[in-house]
Amino acid sequence: MSEQQLLIIDDDATFARVLARALSSRGFEVITASNADEARALTRRHQPRYCVLDLKLGEENGLRLIPELQALVPEIRVLLLTGYASIATAVEAIKRGAHDYLAKPVDADAVVRALLDGDTSAGDEDLVDAPEAPLALRRLEWEHIQRVLTECDGNISETARRLGMHRRTLQRKLSKHPVRERPEQED
Amino acid sequence: MSEQQLLIIDDDATFARVLARALSSRGFEVITASNADEARALTRRHQPRYCVLDLKLGEENGLRLIPELQALVPEIRVLLLTGYASIATAVEAIKRGAHDYLAKPVDADAVVRALLDGDTSAGDEDLVDAPEAPLALRRLEWEHIQRVLTECDGNISETARRLGMHRRTLQRKLSKHPVRERPEQED
DNA sequence: AGTAACTGCGGCAGATGGCCACAGTGGCAG
DNA sequence: CTGCCACTGTGGCCATCTGCCGCAGTTACT
Numbered sequence: 496m497s498e499q500q501l502l503i504i505d506d507d508a509t510f511a512r513v514l515a516r517a518l519s520s521r522g523f524e525v526i527t528a529s530n531a532d533e534a535r536a537l538t539r540r541h542q543p544r545y546c547v548l549d550l551k552l553g554e555e556n557g558l559r560l561i562p563e564l565q566a567l568v569p570e571i572r573v574l575l576l577t578g579y580a581s582i583a584t585a586v587e588a589i590k591r592g593a594h595d596y597l598a599k600p601v602d603a604d605a606v607v608r609a610l611l612d613g614d615t616s617a618g619d620e621d622l623v624d625a626p627e628a629p630l631a632l633r634r635l636e637w638e639h640i641q642r643v644l645t646e647c648d649g650n651i652s653e654t655a656r657r658l659g660m661h662r663r664t665l666q667r668k669l670s671k672h673p674v675r676e677r678p679e680q681e682d
Numbered sequence: 683m684s685e686q687q688l689l690i691i692d693d694d695a696t697f698a699r700v701l702a703r704a705l706s707s708r709g710f711e712v713i714t715a716s717n718a719d720e721a722r723a724l725t726r727r728h729q730p731r732y733c734v735l736d737l738k739l740g741e742e743n744g745l746r747l748i749p750e751l752q753a754l755v756p757e758i759r760v761l762l763l764t765g766y767a768s769i770a771t772a773v774e775a776i777k778r779g780a781h782d783y784l785a786k787p788v789d790a791d792a793v794v795r796a797l798l799d800g801d802t803s804a805g806d807e808d809l810v811d812a813p814e815a816p817l818a819l820r821r822l823e824w825e826h827i828q829r830v831l832t833e834c835d836g837n838i839s840e841t842a843r844r845l846g847m848h849r850r851t852l853q854r855k856l857s858k859h860p861v862r863e864r865p866e867q868e869d
Numbered sequence: 870a871g872t873a874a875c876t877g878c879g880g881c882a883g884a885t886g887g888c889c890a891c892a893g894t895g896g897c898a899g
Numbered sequence: 900c901t902g903c904c905a906c907t908g909t910g911g912c913c914a915t916c917t918g919c920c921g922c923a924g925t926t927a928c929t
Contacts, residue, residue, distance in 0.1 A: 582772045589776035631846030659818035
């Protein structure tokens with residue numbers, strides 16, 4: 496296949512570099528941006544077909560970028576990556592036009608798979624089955640918090656109030672590392 | 683004014699009944715289906731504007747139903763509900779046209795909020811009078827524990843395993859929790 | 870009998886949560 | 900401009916909770 500342009504947008508330089516290397520070696524022509532403005536500029540210039548976007552771009556919200564990128568490159572495929580994954584943000588991302596949404600840490604193969612997948616566009620074969628296990632308590636808590644947080648537009652105090660918990664506690668929970676979806680396996 | 687038709691599709695009769703009651707009291711005209719065929723038939727007949735769909739419909743996958751329902755009622759809003767939530771299925775659900783995706787346990791208010799969210803045609807008459815009160819974390823946790831406990835036929839060890847917590851911890855939670863923190867009526 | 874599950878219980882160290890306090894910010898009314 | 904107010908980040912204290920250990924008793928199946 497001819498080389499495909501791929502734009503990585505992540506303010507975590509280390510992560511971006513590692514991912515860029517991995518994707519380069521898999522046949523993509525990778526360019527990277529570390530903030531929204533840079534991303535816009537590079538997108539305009541290079542018209543990448545693929546994009547890996549970090550949900551949490553410093554102060555900004557990566558979600559906002561999705562429509563912009565699509566306006567610049569209609570056929571662009573945006574893959575959202577985040578270290579703080581939750582169902583609420585995943586839903587939001589897809590609604591805004593992201594092609595897929597993965598939780599860090601991911602391996603490059605998963606990224607490639609997600610990016611390339613769906614040219615068949617929602618083939619029925621690929622139906623994801625629901626996991627047989629219920630959500631672990633930690634994760635349930637995380638999901639609920641994320642949902643309410645979204646509902647409150649990121650207002651932590653308000654969220655804490657609605658959740659009936661102390662603001663300080665909420666802050667600590669949020670800053671702590673999120674829960675992996677499949678805790679039993681390593682990557 | 684005209685009540686909004688709402689179709690609940692869930693093979694868990696108890697859950698469907700409880701939810702139906704709760705949503706009825708919030709101003710929806712609720713009809714329920716317990717399998718895909720029934721759902722198709724009811725959709726054809728009643729042309730509901732809203733739909734609450736369980737992801738795991740017995741043998742079938744609720745995801746498949748989404749496009750079908752939308753073919754029957756183009757403006758239908760499908761809310762996916764599942765006790766086995768995962769980011770992967772959430773992404774898939776939204777891609778297939780679901781309006782939102784929530785993990786059980788949810789309270790009826792959250793369902794209503796999700797259904798009406800961004801809905802311009804929903805004259806927010808008597809529909810929205812539901813108090814904005816997301817479950818407190820404690821309560822959410824309790825509900826989830828009870829759900830899984832029931833699923834495990836009261837087997838505490840198994841429940842603890844599935845919930846990813848220590849058996850001793852579960853025991854202590856169960857033994858102490860006097861259950862009632864706030865007698866919340868469903869209607 | 871032996872094995873393997875489950876259950877209840879006690880205890881301990883370390884993690885977590887609730888709460889207070891303080892500082893800095895930004896919007897808004899007076 | 901000047902408070903007032905709400906939000907946010909942070910540190911610290913102390914009570915509670917959790918994870919993990921062990922032990923004993925029970926039930927069921929081999």
